[in-house]
Amino acid sequence: MDYRIIKAPTLGTSSLLQRRIDPTLKVDVSQYEAIGLMQGKLCDMVLACDIAEKASGVNVFDIRGNCPQNLIMIAVLGDTASVETALECVALRIADQNKAFLRKGLEVWTWDLLVWQM
Numbered sequence: 001m002d003y004r005i006i007k008a009p010t011l012g013t014s015s016l017l018q019r020r021i022d023p024t025l026k027v028d029v030s031q032y033e034a035i036g037l038m039q040g041k042l043c044d045m046v047l048a049c050d051i052a053e054k055a056s057g058v059n060v061f062d063i064r065g066n067c068p069q070n071l072i073m074i075a076v077l078g079d080t081a082s083v084e085t086a087l088e089c090v091a092l093r094i095a096d097q098n099k100a101f102l103r104k105g106l107e108v109w110t111w112d113l114l115v116w117q118m
Contacts, residue, residue: 001040001048001094003087007080009035017075020063027061027077034083036076037063038090045072047097048090055089056082 006013014030021027029035036058038048049060058078065073076086 001038001044001091003091004037005080005083005087006035006037008033017063020065021061021075022064025061027059029075029077032059032077032079034078034080036083036087037073038076038087039073042072044094045074047094049074051090051093052076052086056085058082058086 009017009029009032011030013035014032017035018027018029021029036052038045040048052058052060056078058076061075061077063073063075076083078086
């Protein structure tokens with residue numbers, strides 16, 4: 001997963017993102033102080049959206065695009081401190097979950113190997 005933060009985005013940057021957000025949502029990107037961008041697998045982005053919104057007072061939107069690798073991007077919009085907090089929480093939580101899955105996978109693999117050797 002990739003993360004980026006844009007502090008005090010220019011009008012051009014805001015306009016670019018504005019065109020890539022669903023127009024029915026009626027969001028004005030230029031009103032936000034900071035933009036956090038995250039790109040990754042769909043399951044990671046859904047989790048990231050949930051974590052970010054729960055972590056701080058940010059708004060999260062799907063960014064439309066054409067990615068041949070089925071990656072998606074979300075924009076985390078809010079004040080600078082809230083966006084930084086949200087992205088930090090996402091990075092830490094996903095890293096913790098990945099470690100937990102690896103540990104569990106290793107335990108299962110070790111147990112399977114032990115049973116196979118008997």
